Each structure stands twice: as C-alpha cells, then as structure tokens.
Amino acid sequence: xxxxxxxxxxxxxxxxxxxxxxxxGFGEEYSEYFxxxxxxxxxxxxxxxxxxxxxxxxxxxxxxxGLINSIGLQNPGIDExxxxxxxxxxxxxxxxxxxxxxGTMDDYLAGASKLDKADVDIIELNISCPNVKSGxxxxxxxxxxxxxxxxxxxxxTKKPLMVKLSPNAEDIVEMAVKCREAGADSLSxxxxxxxxxxxxNKRKPVFRNIFAGLSGxxxxxxxxxMTYEVAGAVDIPVIGMGGIMNAEDAIEFIMAGATAVxxxxxxxxxxxxxxxxxxGMEAFMKREGIKSIDEIRGIARG
Amino acid sequence: MSSKYLKAKxxxxxxxxxxxxxxxxEGDYSANPGQFxxxxxxxxxxxxxxxxxIHGITDAGIEFLYEVRGTxxxxxxxxxxxxxxxxxxPVGNGFDLETxxxxxxxxxxxxxxxxxxEVMKHIxxxxxxxxxxxxxxxxxxxxxxxxxxxxxxxxxSGSVGHKGYVVEQLDASKYDYxxxxxxxxxxxxxxxxxxxxxxxxxxxxxxxxxxxxxxxLGCTCNTKxxxxxxxxxGPVFLGEDVSLDD
Ligand SMILES: Cc1cc2nc3c(=O)[nH]c(=O)nc-3n(C[C@H](O)[C@H](O)[C@H](O)COP(=O)(O)OP(=O)(O)OC[C@H]3O[C@@H](n4cnc5c(N)ncnc54)[C@H](O)[C@@H]3O)c2cc1C
Ligand SMILES: Cc1cc2nc3c(=O)[nH]c(=O)nc-3n(C[C@H](O)[C@H](O)[C@H](O)COP(=O)(O)O)c2cc1C
Ligand code: FES
Numbered sequence: 001x002x003x004x005x006x007x008x009x010x011x012x013x014x015x016x017x018x019x020x021x022x023x024x025g026f027g028e029e030y031s032e033y034f035x036x037x038x039x040x041x042x043x044x045x046x047x048x049x050x051x052x053x054x055x056x057x058x059x060x061x062x063x064x065x066g067l068i069n070s071i072g073l074q075n076p077g078i079d080e081x082x083x084x085x086x087x088x089x090x091x092x093x094x095x096x097x098x099x100x101x102x103g104t105m106d107d108y109l110a111g112a113s114k115l116d117k118a119d120v121d122i123i124e125l126n127i128s129c130p131n132v133k134s135g136x137x138x139x140x141x142x143x144x145x146x147x148x149x150x151x152x153x154x155x156x157t158k159k160p161l162m163v164k165l166s167p168n169a170e171d172i173v174e175m176a177v178k179c180r181e182a183g184a185d186s187l188s189x190x191x192x193x194x195x196x197x198x199x200x201n202k203r204k205p206v207f208r209n210i211f212a213g214l215s216g217x218x219x220x221x222x223x224x225x226m227t228y229e230v231a232g233a234v235d236i237p238v239i240g241m242g243g244i245m246n247a248e249d250a251i252e253f254i255m256a257g258a259t260a261v262x263x264x265x266x267x268x269x270x271x272x273x274x275x276x277x278x279x280g281m282e283a284f285m286k287r288e289g290i291k292s293i294d295e296i297r298g299i300a301r302g
Numbered sequence: 303m304s305s306k307y308l309k310a311k312x313x314x315x316x317x318x319x320x321x322x323x324x325x326x327x328e329g330d331y332s333a334n335p336g337q338f339x340x341x342x343x344x345x346x347x348x349x350x351x352x353x354x355x356i357h358g359i360t361d362a363g364i365e366f367l368y369e370v371r372g373t374x375x376x377x378x379x380x381x382x383x384x385x386x387x388x389x390x391x392p393v394g395n396g397f398d399l400e401t402x403x404x405x406x407x408x409x410x411x412x413x414x415x416x417x418x419x420e421v422m423k424h425i426x427x428x429x430x431x432x433x434x435x436x437x438x439x440x441x442x443x444x445x446x447x448x449x450x451x452x453x454x455x456x457x458x459s460g461s462v463g464h465k466g467y468v469v470e471q472l473d474a475s476k477y478d479y480x481x482x483x484x485x486x487x488x489x490x491x492x493x494x495x496x497x498x499x500x501x502x503x504x505x506x507x508x509x510x511x512x513x514x515x516x517x518x519l520g521c522t523c524n525t526k527x528x529x530x531x532x533x534x535x536g537p538v539f540l541g542e543d544v545s546l547d548d
Contacts, residue, residue, distance in 0.1 A: 025517035029534075033307050033390075033515070045519070053529050057548070060510040060520040062350050067512060074519045074529060216349055245346060268512040269346055271307050271390060 002285045003292050004278065006040070006260050008237045009160035009185040011121045013040040013095055013260060015278050016293060017250065020241050020264030021046055021099035021124065021164075022071065026085040027092045034272035041095030043188075043262060044081065046126050048101055049111045051077035057208040061197045066216020066243065066265060068195050070207040073101050078111050082118045090119065097162065101126040102139075108153055116157035123159050125150065125184075128166030128191035140166035140191070143178040154183030162239065165189040167219075167226055176230040176238075188239040188262060189230060190223045216265040217243045224256055231257025231298060245269070247280025254293060255300035305391055305515075312385045313363055315378075319441035321370045322413070323379050327387060328363045331356075334396030335421040336506060336538050340514035341366070342388040343381055348373050353511050353533070355417035356392060364389075367442060369413040393514050394537050397481060397504060399424050404478030408450075409433040409492050411468055411484025415442050417506055418483060422449035431477075435468025435488070467491075475499040482506070486546050493541035503541035507532050 004015035019027065021043040027036055036042070054074025061068045075081070081098070089096050098120040102108035108125070115123050127139035127146055139149050150163055161183065167190040169175040176187055192213025197206040206212075223242020231238045240258035244250050245266045253261045266273045281293075290296055313326040333356050340351040352374040358365040370379050381387065399421075406428050408418050415434055419442070422430055432450035434443055438459040447453055454471050455463030464471055469488060474480060474495040482492040483506040496503035509521035509532040516534035523532055524545040530536065 023513070023518055025515075029513070029515045029517040032305055054519060054522070056524075058510060059522065060350075060512055060518075062348060062510075064349075065347065066349055069512075069518070069520060071519050074522065217346060265349070265512075268350055268518065269342075270388075271513075271515065 002282055002290065004282060004285075006293060008239070008259055009122065009162070011095055011160060014038075015040045015281070016254065016260035017274050017278050017281075018043060018095070018097065018239065018260060018262045019267065019274065020262035021097075021126065023264040023267050026081075026089055027094075028088050030267070030271055031092060034275055037093035038278065039094055039274045040260060041097055041121075042089065042092065043097040043099045043124055044085070044089070045075050046073045046099045046101040047075050047078050047081050047111065048073055048103070049078055049107045049114075051075065051080065055207075055209060058206055061206045061212070063197065063214070063218065065218030066214060067268070068197055068207070068212045068214050069192070070209055070212035072209075078114045082114065086119050095122070096120045097122045097124045099124040099126050099164070105149060105152060108149055109156055112153045113156045116159055120159065122162050123157060124162045124164050124188060125153060126164045126191070128164050128168070140169055140175070142170060143175045146175055147178040147182045150179050150182035150184055160185045162186040162188050164191055165230070166191045167222065167242070168194050172226050173229050173233045176234050180234045180236055184236065186237040186239060186259070187230060187234065188241065190219070190226055190242045193219055193222070215242070217245050219243045220245075220249060224252055227253055227258050228256040228301070232301065244277070245273075247277050247284060250277050250281055251284060251296070254297055257298040257301055259297065305393055307388070307390045309386055309388055310363070312381045312383055312387060314383055315381045317379070319439045322441050323368055323370070324357070324442075325366045325368070325378065325381065326363050327366070327389065331359050331364045331392075333359060333392035335399065335424045336396035336417050337392035337394045338417070338537065339364075339366075339389045339391035340393065340511070341378070343377055343385065350512055351388070351390065351514065352378075353514060355506075356420050357416050358419045358423070367413070367416040367419075390514055393533055395535065397421050397538050399426075402479045402481065402504070403428050405429050405431075405476060407431045407433060407472065407474075407477045407480045409468060409472060409480060409482045409484070411435045411488040412437065414482075414484030414488075414506075415446070416483070418481070419446060419449075421481065422446060425449070433468050433472055435484070436462075469495065474501045477501050479504070482541075489541075490546040493546060496541055504538055505541050505544065505546070506537045507539060507544070508537070509533075
C-alpha cells in the first residue's frame, strides 16, 4: 500500500498537499467544484485581529508564468473567522491552518491568543506579506525582529506554530534558524516575492503600492532552492511552496526535504489541480515502488 | 444554479466584425442572464483564465461574443470547430430579472453588448429600448432586434446612427430600469443620469480576475457595503451601491 500520509507537529494529514493561504479563501468557494475533503489541508486567507479592507486600485497583474497580487490582507477579522468560517471549514473534513498576519506585535499577540482557543489545528504565522505597509513583511526581513515576534507569540499559544517565511528575508537560512530557536514548530516557505509592473500606456506602476507580490510557476526554481537550504538547516518540518503546478513539482520539493507542500496560484489555472497533484504523486510512488513519502523526503540531498 | 468545471468542444467560431468574434461551445447549459464563465483554451500559459460573459444559450450550446484585446482573446480567435476549451462557471450573480420590469433601457458600449442578448431574451412583459454605442463598426445589433422594441445606435465616427456617444441619446427619466454594460466612463455617466431622476441603474462591471470563484479577492470593487467581489457578489451591481471611480 502506498501511503501519502504525513504528520506535522502531531497533526495527521491524509496527504501532503495543502491549499496555500490567500488562494483558496476559506475552502468553501471551491467545494462546489470538487471534493475538498481529499486535500491534505487548507491554510485560511491571512487573518488579522481587526477586519481589513485590503488595498485600493488594481490588485492583480498577470505575468509570464504567474501573477503579481496586491490584495493587502483583506479579511473579516479573527472574531468573524472563528464564529462564521471555522464551522464551515470544519465541515470540509480536512486539516485547518489559520494563517495570521499582523501590523504590530500587539496585533500578533491578540490574534494568536484568540486562535489558541479556537478550533484550528495549526497557526501559520505570516511574517511575510509584502502587501501591507506596517508590519507584515517587516517582521520577516530581519531575523532578529522575527525572533522577537515568534518568541512572544510562542508564549500565548500551545497550538502547533508554523512560521511562514518570506523569500525577501535578508538571509533565509538565518531566518529559519532564528524562528526555530524562538519556538516555531514548523516552517512554511515561501511567500510571494516583492515585485512590480509598469503600465506603459499610463506610464506609471500598475499597483498603488508600486510593489506587490509575485507567485506562480515563475518562482519555483527559487522557492525550491530556498526550501532545500532551509530544510538542511533546521530539524523541524519544512513545508515548501512556490510555483507548484503539478505532481512532479511537488515531488521535487519533497525530495529537497519538505515534509509537505502548499499549492497556491495553480488553483487559478484549474480549480481541482490539487487532486491531480495528489493522484500524480501517488502514481509516481506506485510506479517507483515507494511505499511511504518518508522514503523520498530529502532524498535529493544525498 | 450549480457551477461546474468542464471541458467542451467548440462548435463554431466566426469573425463578425473587425476584431470581434462569436463562438459557440457545445453542451447543455443553464445560467442566470448576466453571469459569465472563466474560459481557457491553453495549458499554463497565459497563466490566468479569461472571464467572458454568456452571450446566449441555445439548444446547440453556449455562445460567447468577444473582442480580441490581447494574448488570451487572440488564442480564442484562432479556435476552430472541434477544438477543446475549459469552462468554469456559470459564475457571478447575473441580473435580477424578477425585479427588472416595465419600461427598460439597455445601454451598451462596444463589446459591452455581449451579455445583453441573453438578458434581453429574459426580460418579460416589458418594453425594452436598446441603446448601443460603437466607435465605428456596428455589430450584433441585428441579432438584438429580436428582443428590443426600439434600437438606437450611435457611433463616434458617425458611420451609423447618431454621431457621438450613446448616452447623448438617452433620457433616463423615461424608464423604470436601466441596464448598462460597457466602458467604465460610459457606465458612470449612465449611473449619474439615473441617480438624477431616480431611475435605478444596474451596471455590469469588469475587473481583473484570477480565481473567478470568490477565493482570491483580486477582483473587488468599492460598494456601500465595503469591498465586494466582482466575480461573486457581481458582476452586476445596482449603480447607486457601487463606486465607478478608479
Ligand atoms: C465579468 C466579465 C465579463 C466579461 N465579458 C466579456 C465578453 O463577453 N466579451 C469580451 O470580449 N470581453 C469580456 N470581458 C473582458 C475580457 O475578460 C478581457 O478582454 C480579456 O480578459 C482580455 O484578455 P486578453 O488575454 O485578450 O488580454 P491581455 O491584455 O493580454 O490580458 C492580460 C491580463 O489582463 C486581464 N484583462 C485585460 N483586459 C481586461 C478587462 N477589460 N477586464 C478584466 N480583465 C482584463 C486578462 O484577463 C489578463 O489577466 C469580461 C470581463 C469580465 C470581468
Ligand atoms: C492572491 C494571493 C493572495 C495571497 N494571500 C496570502 C495571505 O493572505 N497570507 C499568506 O501567508 N500568503 C498569501 N499568499 C501567498 C501564497 O500563500 C503563497 O505563499 C505564494 O503564492 C507562493 O505560492 P504559489 O506560487 O503556489 O502561489 C497569497 C498569494 C496570492 C497569489
Ligand atoms: S477573481 Fe478571485 S475573488 Fe474574484
């Protein structure tokens, strides 16, 4: 029997394919199109302590092999998430990761305390959103700042704490090590790359904030490299993402050392693409006579 | 109305004017007039699917009317009978045709004509005046005549009908409801004309989209209730509820 099961920080996943934050809503939107319970887990839209309207102006721009987004963490706030979204997410029968962003240390602490008491399996601490001015990514650039926020959040929650890293960090390996020292139970990476686009007809940047976040197939080689580096530097589970479009991409991340993967922008290409990825991974394992995903984790590291 | 993700075959794809195509896709469809589909006829490049309105639903399948603007619509224009295409939908809200009755004006600019064929087909027990504005070449209007009591054409070049903008022909006070689709500046004028005389105006908006199903929050617009998703709460909004400023 081939098994795709994985365990991350004591939480059982039926397979290692998780919907990435911000690309899958709260899961309900896609449940019309396919059996969402088949995927390993769902990371919620990035949540903040207070509801957030997000950014003005254009929010999306397509590029070769991906897109740039400037959503700006639009979300209903943690209270509404707990009251209205968690029960619906639970009924989707898969693991729930609450992705949480923040503007200030106090926001992070207040949010984490609330989520600690909520019915979520894992808190994914987003210190890497490039689309909000105060905080967000600022916490994810310098590893000493990240260390501080992760250690403080660690004190207010007993839930598994996954910290989501930014590819824009000064030094992603040092960042990973510091987050681990500060008490992270697992790491996920990468968030979007800081990028931009210019509207040549209007002769100005496409986005109001000028810079926004790049994701999709075009970032995969860089995301894979970072996953490889980080998986070699820490002894906690690493969840890789960035441009995963098919089973082969997902297997590459596992072979680089990732325990599981997240799939984001690919959901826009085909709504049930995660099922193709799961089925494709299983088919590969069968073909190669691999019984458990543990057998290939990190195998490319030699 | 349940939405689906499906593959279907092109039945026909005809050029009906310069840069304007009408494509029929085989299958059995049902939707609310004013809804749309996310279409795709390629692998992973271009990355995103393209939102295209339902132009008409017939026994033969579903019709789309589109203008070639860039990479994606260019690919659509090259499709031939028998080629495959992926459809996600129907998505969006569509027009509330229970409410829209009486004396109705449908005001479109350019390719904004696309969703209105199916919409006009379903406006019952009403009189419908159809106002269409084009830059120069007029298309699809004969098609529309079937469901319109009056057809009023404007062209910016003056090649057909009134020379100038479509809104110059419109007296909003004559109508119980106005439905509009076209360039944002045009819809803005229509919305303001309606507001002045108290005639409700429904507008069908465009926005850049990634998921088309309400999950990515990329397509939002500003409304009285805050940010709403054009792909989910829209694309049809009551003019007075929505901001058409950039
Ligand atoms: C709800 C809805 C219904 C629509 N219905 C129709 C229709 O029936 N017929 C028709 O011809 N057009 C329609 N459009 C506009 C159509 O989606 C764009 O013209 C098309 O996406 C352009 O793609 P492209 O690859 O040819 O252009 P490119 O410029 O190469 O596209 C680049 C990117 O910009 C996006 N984009 C470009 N123009 C628009 C636009 N005006 N609105 C939203 N995104 C845009 C594309 O989707 C793509 O992501 C509709 C748009 C929306 C939102
Ligand atoms: C539209 C959009 C919204 C996103 N919102 C969030 C968010 O709220 N929180 C977060 O941690 N990451 C967010 N991300 C980043 C993704 O979760 C993921 O890290 C990134 O897109 C890279 O993966 P991909 O290439 O598979 O999309 C968002 C990405 C996109 C495209
Ligand atoms: S396109 Fe994703 S929410 Fe509308």
